[in-house]
Amino acid sequence: xxxxxxxxxxxxxxxxxxxxxxxxxxxxxxxxxxxxxxxxxxxxxxxxxxxxxxxxxxxxxxxxxxxxxxxxxxxxxxxxxxxxxxxxxxxxxxxxxxxxxxxxxxxxxxxxxxxxxxxxxxxxxxxxxxxxxxxxxxxxxxxxxxxxxxxxxxxxxxxxxxxxxxxxxxxxxxxxxxxxxxxxxxxxxxxxxxxxxxxxxxxxxxxxxxxxxxxxxxxxxxxxxxxxxxxxxxxxxxxxxxxxxxxxxxxxxxxxxxxxxxxxxxxxx
Amino acid sequence: xxxxxxxxxxxxxxxxxxxxxxxxxxxxxxxxxxxxxxxxxxxxxxxxxxxxxxxxxxxxxxxxxxxxxxxxxxxxxxxxxxxxxxxxxxxxxxxxxxxxxxxxxxxxxxxxxxxxxxxxxxxxxxxxxxxxxxxxxxxxxxxxxxxxxxxxxxxxxxxxxxxxxxxxxxxxxxxxxxxxxxxxxxxxxxxxxxxxxxxxxxxxxxxxxxxxxxxxxxxxxxxxxxxxxxxxxxxxxxxxxxxxxxxxxxxxxxxxxxxxxxxxxxxxxxxxxxxxxxxxxxxxxxxxxxxxxxxxxxxxxxxxxxxxxxxxxxxxxxxxxxxxxxxxx
Numbered sequence: 001x002x003x004x005x006x007x008x009x010x011x012x013x014x015x016x017x018x019x020x021x022x023x024x025x026x027x028x029x030x031x032x033x034x035x036x037x038x039x040x041x042x043x044x045x046x047x048x049x050x051x052x053x054x055x056x057x058x059x060x061x062x063x064x065x066x067x068x069x070x071x072x073x074x075x076x077x078x079x080x081x082x083x084x085x086x087x088x089x090x091x092x093x094x095x096x097x098x099x100x101x102x103x104x105x106x107x108x109x110x111x112x113x114x115x116x117x118x119x120x121x122x123x124x125x126x127x128x129x130x131x132x133x134x135x136x137x138x139x140x141x142x143x144x145x146x147x148x149x150x151x152x153x154x155x156x157x158x159x160x161x162x163x164x165x166x167x168x169x170x171x172x173x174x175x176x177x178x179x180x181x182x183x184x185x186x187x188x189x190x191x192x193x194x195x196x197x198x199x200x201x202x203x204x205x206x207x208x209x210x211x212x213x214x215x216x217x218x219x220x221x222x223x224x225x226x227x228x229x230x231x232x233x234x235x236x237x238x239x240x241x242x243x244x245x246x247x248x249x250x251x252x253x254x255x256x257x258x259x260x261x262x263x264x265x266x267x268x269x
Numbered sequence: 270x271x272x273x274x275x276x277x278x279x280x281x282x283x284x285x286x287x288x289x290x291x292x293x294x295x296x297x298x299x300x301x302x303x304x305x306x307x308x309x310x311x312x313x314x315x316x317x318x319x320x321x322x323x324x325x326x327x328x329x330x331x332x333x334x335x336x337x338x339x340x341x342x343x344x345x346x347x348x349x350x351x352x353x354x355x356x357x358x359x360x361x362x363x364x365x366x367x368x369x370x371x372x373x374x375x376x377x378x379x380x381x382x383x384x385x386x387x388x389x390x391x392x393x394x395x396x397x398x399x400x401x402x403x404x405x406x407x408x409x410x411x412x413x414x415x416x417x418x419x420x421x422x423x424x425x426x427x428x429x430x431x432x433x434x435x436x437x438x439x440x441x442x443x444x445x446x447x448x449x450x451x452x453x454x455x456x457x458x459x460x461x462x463x464x465x466x467x468x469x470x471x472x473x474x475x476x477x478x479x480x481x482x483x484x485x486x487x488x489x490x491x492x493x494x495x496x497x498x499x500x501x502x503x504x505x506x507x508x509x510x511x512x513x514x515x516x517x518x519x520x521x522x523x524x525x526x527x528x529x530x531x532x533x534x535x536x537x538x539x540x541x542x543x544x545x546x547x548x549x550x551x552x553x554x555x556x557x558x559x560x561x562x563x564x565x566x567x568x569x570x571x572x573x574x575x576x577x578x579x580x581x582x583x584x585x586x587x588x589x590x591x592x593x594x595x596x597x598x
Binding site for chain 2: 002006009010013014016017018019020021023024037038040041080083084086087088091093094096097098099100101102103104105106108109110111112113114115116117118121140141143144147171172173197200201202203204207208219220222223226233236237240243244247248250251252255258259
């Protein structure tokens with residue numbers, strides 16, 4: 001009796017979580033003349049990749065933009081975060097905790113509160129409307145969370161290891177390079193995944209920093225696609241699948257690291 | 270070389286310097302600039318940075334706007350619905366999966382999956398699921414619910430979801446009785462029906478995260494606690510209700526703070542799913558700021574609204590950061 005209750009609850013929940021995915025995939029696979037909102041719950045009669053082809057044609061430049069944005073932004077913000085986390089965990093000095101808190105503040109603010117000066121600033125330095133401008137934005141506002149993730153990771157590494165290196169005459173940076181960096185691979189994996197997901201899924205910076213549709217990341221292009229009445233519905237749903245695919249693949253492939261970043265970023269602070 | 274000439278504090282500061290400078294400009298400098306903009310006369314495309322007379326007039330204007338009042342109401346209602354749904358569902362799922370059953374890992378992965386997606390993807394899909402002409406409403410036809418309801422004389426069930434402009438459970442009269450001048454509210458204080466589907470979509474996306482948080486907490490509660498309770502004759506229900514859920518309280522607080530932080534800033538999901546909604550029923554401060562700054566060129570007004578968002582967020586963040594500093598020192 002209890003088992004029946006347990007399983008029926010779990011299956012209901014499963015239905016709730018899978019339904020939107022089903023709508024995306026099933027309708028994306030329908031052809032333009034068979035897709036219709038009134039049959040949105042039905043399985044495709046004939047499976048075709050026409051919708052995906054069309055969505056790819058419309059979104060591939062933006063998918064490439066997203067990759068061109070997310071890769072440098074995630075990598076550079078992680079490297080800066082590693083250095084900061086190293087100092088904040090292994091070289092604490094008077095006032096360093098306050099500096100850390102001041103830095104961390106940037107992760108929590110609503111970005112609306114910096115948007116207007118940010119846009120003016122990027123216009124001033126000539127990066128407004130460009131991918132490099134967007135990359136710079138994501139790096140700067142990513143520093144706080146990458147610092148947090150690395151600091152939490154480094155706290156668990158004994159200080160003695162670093163001290164031993166510095167006694168041997170290595171400077172702070174050399175000790176980082178020789179001792180900490182080789183130990184940091186798991187932290188880099190977690191942080192890179194965290195940043196990849198965050199930056200790929202961003203919408204606010206993309207839509208405000210890059211007004212030119214050709215240069216926009218895929219989340220903005222998908223939203224435009226979905227609001228356009230001239231685009232067939234199977235293309236919109238196929239487009240949603242394409243935009244979701246990179247982060248979904250990361251999640252499915254590296255799920256354990258994904259969850260670790262999630263929890264580390266959330267509670268251990 | 271530097272390593273041997275400077276003390277550790279100086280070296281540390283040197284390494285931190287780029288980040289500190291960037292944060293100083295992009296976070297603190299820009300927040301200060303936004304605040305300054307909110308006090309100026311800059312409300313057209315032509316930049317006008319003269320201070321407004323009286324100084325706080327833009328804020329006063331904004332708080333009197335029916336739309337902004339609706340935004341504040343919506344933020345509040347959305348927060349309550351979204352956090353309530355997400356914690357309720359996430360906790361339930363964690364408890365269901367807190368046992369050795371077949372497919373445990375599978376269920377966990379599926380429930381957490383939406384968290385990896387963008388709010389835009391979620392919004393684009395749920396927008397059609399809550400489309401009044403089709404979507405969920407088709408099920409009422411397919412399952413024969415409408416046929417039954419029509420035969421008993423109630424008529425078919427066809428909620429308008431995000432297109433429904435009505436506000437239920439209005440408390441305006443109660444507010445007018447308690448707060449002096451409470452009868453001057455421009456909006457109905459209640460639950461905008463159109464916000465419910467948005468809260469459901471947000472729950473779909475984040476309840477898996479809540480479940481992951483609780484599963485982490487549950488794995489820390491040892492078998493000894495469970496065994497002791499069972500020996501005392503506690504039922505499974507009592508075990509969770511009286512022992513385990515209270516033990517999970519710190520996780521509930523941490524999770525609620527994170528969700529609160531999401532809901533105060535919510536933008537993309539609403540933008541993609543329902544927009545401002547009928548009569549601003551699903552409008553939120555983040556959309557207000559965006560439209561004032563990038564569509565209406567009312568820069569001072571947009572900046573003022575963003576300051577309200579910032580203050581609301583600070584109410585949660587600042588105590589958290591202060592505790593962090595204290596704990597570290």
